[in-house]
Amino acid sequence: MNISDPTETFRQEARELLDQLEAGLLDLEQDPSNADLINSTFRALHTIKGSGAMFGFTAVAEFVHDFETAFDRVRKGESEANAALIGVALDAKDHIHLLIENPDAPIDGGAAILMALRASLDGGTSGAHAEPAPVEPAVAAPAAASTATSQAKGWRLTFYLPADALIYGTNPELLLAELAQIGPTNVLALTDRIPDLEVMDPEVSYLGWQVDLAVADDPTAAIDDVFLFLRDNMDLTLVPLAAEAPSGAGVEISLEDVMPEAPFVAEPPAPAPAVASEVAPVAKPAPVAKKTKPAEKAEADKPQATSLRVPAERLDELMDRVGELVIAQARLSQIAASSSDAGLKTIAEELERLSSGLRDTTMGIRMVPIGTIFSRFRRLVHDLSNELGKQIEFITTGEETELDKTVIERLADPLVHLIRNSVDHGLESAEKRVAAGKDPKGTVRLSAVYSGAEVAISVIDDGAGLNHERIRAKAEENGLILPEAKLTEQELNHLIFAPGFSTAKEVTALSGRGVGMDVVKRTIDGLRGTIDVATTPGKGSVFTLRLPLTLAIIDGMLIRVGGGRYTIPLAAVEECVELPAGVEANAKGRNFLDIRGSLVPYLRLREVFGLKGQGDEHEKVVIVSSGEGRVGLVVDQIIGNNQTVIKQLSKLHSGIKSFSGATILGDGTVALILDTAHLVASGQSYVERNLGRAA
Amino acid sequence: MSENQDVMTALTIRLEDELFAVEASRVREILDLVPITEVPSAPSFVGGLINVRGRVVPLADLRVMFGMERPEPDEDTRIVVMEVDIDGEPTIAGILADKVHDVTDIEAASIEEAPKVGMRWRPEFVKGIGKRNGGFIIIPDMEKIFETPAGRSQAGAASEERAAS
Numbered sequence: 046m047n048i049s050d051p052t053e054t055f056r057q058e059a060r061e062l063l064d065q066l067e068a069g070l071l072d073l074e075q076d077p078s079n080a081d082l083i084n085s086t087f088r089a090l091h092t093i094k095g096s097g098a099m100f101g102f103t104a105v106a107e108f109v110h111d112f113e114t115a116f117d118r119v120r121k122g123e124s125e126a127n128a129a130l131i132g133v134a135l136d137a138k139d140h141i142h143l144l145i146e147n148p149d150a151p152i153d154g155g156a157a158i159l160m161a162l163r164a165s166l167d168g169g170t171s172g173a174h175a176e177p178a179p180v181e182p183a184v185a186a187p188a189a190a191s192t193a194t195s196q197a198k199g200w201r202l203t204f205y206l207p208a209d210a211l212i213y214g215t216n217p218e219l220l221l222a223e224l225a226q227i228g229p230t231n232v233l234a235l236t237d238r239i240p241d242l243e244v245m246d247p248e249v250s251y252l253g254w255q256v257d258l259a260v261a262d263d264p265t266a267a268i269d270d271v272f273l274f275l276r277d278n279m280d281l282t283l284v285p286l287a288a289e290a291p292s293g294a295g296v297e298i299s300l301e302d303v304m305p306e307a308p309f310v311a312e313p314p315a316p317a318p319a320v321a322s323e324v325a326p327v328a329k330p331a332p333v334a335k336k337t338k339p340a341e342k343a344e345a346d347k348p349q350a351t352s353l354r355v356p357a358e359r360l361d362e363l364m365d366r367v368g369e370l371v372i373a374q375a376r377l378s379q380i381a382a383s384s385s386d387a388g389l390k391t392i393a394e395e396l397e398r399l400s401s402g403l404r405d406t407t408m409g410i411r412m413v414p415i416g417t418i419f420s421r422f423r424r425l426v427h428d429l430s431n432e433l434g435k436q437i438e439f440i441t442t443g444e445e446t447e448l449d450k451t452v453i454e455r456l457a458d459p460l461v462h463l464i465r466n467s468v469d470h471g472l473e474s475a476e477k478r479v480a481a482g483k484d485p486k487g488t489v490r491l492s493a494v495y496s497g498a499e500v501a502i503s504v505i506d507d508g509a510g511l512n513h514e515r516i517r518a519k520a521e522e523n524g525l526i527l528p529e530a531k532l533t534e535q536e537l538n539h540l541i542f543a544p545g546f547s548t549a550k551e552v553t554a555l556s557g558r559g560v561g562m563d564v565v566k567r568t569i570d571g572l573r574g575t576i577d578v579a580t581t582p583g584k585g586s587v588f589t590l591r592l593p594l595t596l597a598i599i600d601g602m603l604i605r606v607g608g609g610r611y612t613i614p615l616a617a618v619e620e621c622v623e624l625p626a627g628v629e630a631n632a633k634g635r636n637f638l639d640i641r642g643s644l645v646p647y648l649r650l651r652e653v654f655g656l657k658g659q660g661d662e663h664e665k666v667v668i669v670s671s672g673e674g675r676v677g678l679v680v681d682q683i684i685g686n687n688q689t690v691i692k693q694l695s696k697l698h699s700g701i702k703s704f705s706g707a708t709i710l711g712d713g714t715v716a717l718i719l720d721t722a723h724l725v726a727s728g729q730s731y732v733e734r735n736l737g738r739a740a
Numbered sequence: 741m742s743e744n745q746d747v748m749t750a751l752t753i754r755l756e757d758e759l760f761a762v763e764a765s766r767v768r769e770i771l772d773l774v775p776i777t778e779v780p781s782a783p784s785f786v787g788g789l790i791n792v793r794g795r796v797v798p799l800a801d802l803r804v805m806f807g808m809e810r811p812e813p814d815e816d817t818r819i820v821v822m823e824v825d826i827d828g829e830p831t832i833a834g835i836l837a838d839k840v841h842d843v844t845d846i847e848a849a850s851i852e853e854a855p856k857v858g859m860r861w862r863p864e865f866v867k868g869i870g871k872r873n874g875g876f877i878i879i880p881d882m883e884k885i886f887e888t889p890a891g892r893s894q895a896g897a898a899s900e901e902r903a904a905s
Contacts, residue, residue: 369794609778654780692796695833696826697786697886698779707777707789707796715777715789715796 055100057354059145062089063138064420070134071423077126087113087120093141095273105144108155110266112137115162130165132431135424137162199228199286200264205238205253207278212248215275221254223271228260257286357450360411367400367407368690368709374400375711411451415493415502416444418457422464422491429468436475436486437468443493448500452572452592456502459565463504463588464489466562471508471586481583483507499574499591499616507585511578513537519546538578542566570722573614573705575671601689601708601718604667605682607656610716612689612708613678617669617721624664624679636731638666638677646728647677653703653724669721676728678719687711691718747845748870752877753820753837756808761870761877762822764843768832771819790834792821799834805885806861811838826886833886846870846877 069086076082090113098106116134118124137158144155202224206215224230235253239245258264265283272281374396381393419441426439448456472478472487479485490505513534520526520540532540540546544563569576574592593599593616601612622640624647637644645668651660666677689708698704705720750761769792776788776799788799799819803810816839824833847870854866867881 365794372794609780656780694789694796695798695831696829697798697800697831697833698782698789701779701781703781704779709791709794709796713791714775715791717777717779717789 052100055096055102056145058096059093059105060142062093063142063145065089066093066138067135067424068420070131070138071427073126074128074131074427083120083126087116090116091269095270097145098270099273102145104155105141108137108144108159109141111159112141112162115159127165130162133158133161133165135427199257199259199261201284201286202256202258202264202268202281203235203253203283204256204272204281205235205279206250207275208249208251210250210275210279215250217250217252217254220271221256224256224258224268227264227267227271228258230259231257233257253280360450363407364411367404368692370400371404371688371690372709372711372713376713379711408449411449412447413450413453414444415446415448415453415456415500416441418453418460419444419491419493421457422460425461425464426468426489429465433469434474435468435472437472438486438488439491440488441491446493446495446500448592455568455572456590456592459568459590460491460502460504462562462565463590464491467504467506467508467586467588471506471510473509477509496591499593502590502592504588505585510582510584510586511538511541511580512582516540535578538580539576541578542576573722599689599691601687602667603684603687603710603716604665604678604680605684606650606654606680607658609654609656610684610710610714611650611680612687612716612718613667613669614689614718614721615686617671619668619670619675621683622666622668622677624666640668640675640677645675645677646731647679648724648728648731649679651679651681669725671722671725674725674729676725678724689718746848748848748851748879749843750846750870750877750879751820751843752841753818753835754839754841755803755806755837758806758808759841759872759875759877760802760837761844761846761879762820762835762882766823766882768821768823770840771821771834773813773817773819786833790819792832792834795832797821797832797834799836800886801836802880802885803836805865806880814838824882824886831886844872846872846879851879 066086066089069082069089073079073082073086090109094106094109094113097103097109112134119126119130124130140155140158206217206220210217221230221232233255235255236251238253239251245251268281268283272279374393377393378397381390384390422441423439426437429435430437467489468487472489473481473483475485478487488505488507490503492505493500493502495501516537517526517532517540520543521528523543523546525540525543525546526532542562542565546562566576569590569592572592574590577589577591578586579589580586600615602615602618604611604613620640622638624638636647636649638647639645647666649660651658660679661681664679664681665683666679667683668675668677670676687710691706691708693706694701694704702723703720704717705723706718707715708718710716748761749764751764751767752759752761754760771790771792774790776790778788779786782788784801785804786798786800790797790799801810813836818837818840819834820837820840821832821834823830825831826833850872851868851870853868854863856863859866861878865881865885866878867884868879870877870879
């Protein structure tokens, strides 16, 4: 296989552009007349087309070209971006996505989508792209412009290359030759920008060209292809040449025609009736000749300098290295502390400061705003809304909240399930909503906020709320609970996360198959997060996911059991108490502690780990919590707090549920990290068994 | 792959009194004995974790799989850090060796398939037997050896879950 890098780069870029396109289309649905949105959508399309053609994705380029041509009519205000059009456009976007992911696979359906696209454009004469589309932007009086266009004998293209074009190896001769392939050309060099000899920089391109193209059809697309790489930073104008006798054409055009070349470019773009606004950052005809180089540079550098694309693996690697550094530094500090060498101590302190700074920065790099996944849910809700015939308003807040990238990646699936659940089960049909005195349009909110060292992500709907009777009936039917079992509201709410549970009476395409919510639970557990459910009958439900900010480094409490040292995530620790002497004897085999009046079960880690021998004389109990549950862990010794760089366990050990990972201590030895969620769960089941027996 | 070539460049190690050969290209480094962290309730074949330059690496003891004695480590004991495929996923693992000998070329022609009978070891763990200086060198099938415990521990995890619920 020969997967060349540029292709992959194109794919990545295209994926981003497609996301942008999708977001633009969805925004457009809300605000169909927003010219900025239309333009940015169009731009995304255009870039995909251009780079697609460049990297040999011809199918993509062809399809996008037709899509673009159709969409061009929206841009010109000839049709409006109605819901039907947006729907088809979204399909088209998906089709492009398919084409890009599988360039070689024969994918049908493109033609059908284009048909639908054209059909949904108002009374669209079929084959919108076949007719000579006028280039006139909105500023020009459309009527006058179109008459002018239809009578155009040719097109006058005036362009100045970017000042650095020659430095980057652009050959104007070749460009002119390419232009000549569009049609017969008449080329005139424009020398007005050439400065005085003493200030002239021989590497800068000062020349401009005026090219009269003797073609009837709109050559915009062809010209854009020629200037694909230069377009953003150059001055380029394209005007239709009026018929030889200027009298017949509209006023603007004739004006245009008689204008002397040099002043035309030098003038601010105020009237600019004919600037082909295809590519949005239309280089402004700047106060020419004296364009200072630094300013130009800053302009060009700005967009590139703000972000840098780095493969995710490299970040992981960086994080590993920093983890190693932190560990090595801890060892150095240990040695320095026991040494009397002042110089060594200074260096050790310096290094400690540097490495903790480096650690924070590195962790910062991995943080990604959660908005990156929020946008894809808008599409989900849009599709669900159509499919279920429910009107839904989808509101997102807190897009800027940052989370570790690995957390965000793994959050996408659970959120899809939660949102589906809210839309499908939570929101009632419009009739029911009206009957209940609510707005027929349901609302689903997705929000993210920081809360301490956690991020709380909520999916909130204003639907019917969870139906506790139905959940109960279903759980009994499925054998998840006993008919007489007494459950708290919270426990009832959490039943929906049990595997195989679903209350939807009918199985829809979206949910009701009983898979999904248990996936949510499992994924969130895996991320060391928790799920809270709050529901008000008739008012709606709130699902809140609480997640640690990062998976890479946590604060830990180091404990000792037998000869081994283990780390407990500090966030889970509630308190530490001494195991009262003789508690065993009184408990009659039931391991409960009385913590200020409430019974807390405890587990002897010594037994959990299957270690031989007796515990220390004064054993300690670390009370940890997870969600609603608490459990005491009996340990031999509490050593102290430490920064814990989390390392995943290999497949060989991933089956051992008591541990969620491992870390390396200051002395270089490995310590295992306890999985508190799992331990609490087994503590809880212990409670149920014992209380059940007692009852 | 090395099977297709005429010689296999191998690192030879001793376990109990048998010589074993592992593919030299897969070996990352050889360490003196380092502190080993025991993993409670892990299978004894991979009962430990070690720190290899800041990475937490599982430590495997092939002697368990070949039903050998496991004497206390002595001054010859080494840890061979190498790449192994665990269920198709490349992983760094350490393996204990009673002694590390040398890197040697074993002629492919001299490698024979493991006999189905008459061997002390489970045949699926042996990829082949090479000959050198009149002695035998066992070429273990690392993928098979590492695959089994993963599968088993998954099964074990499932049963643990059942027990917990």
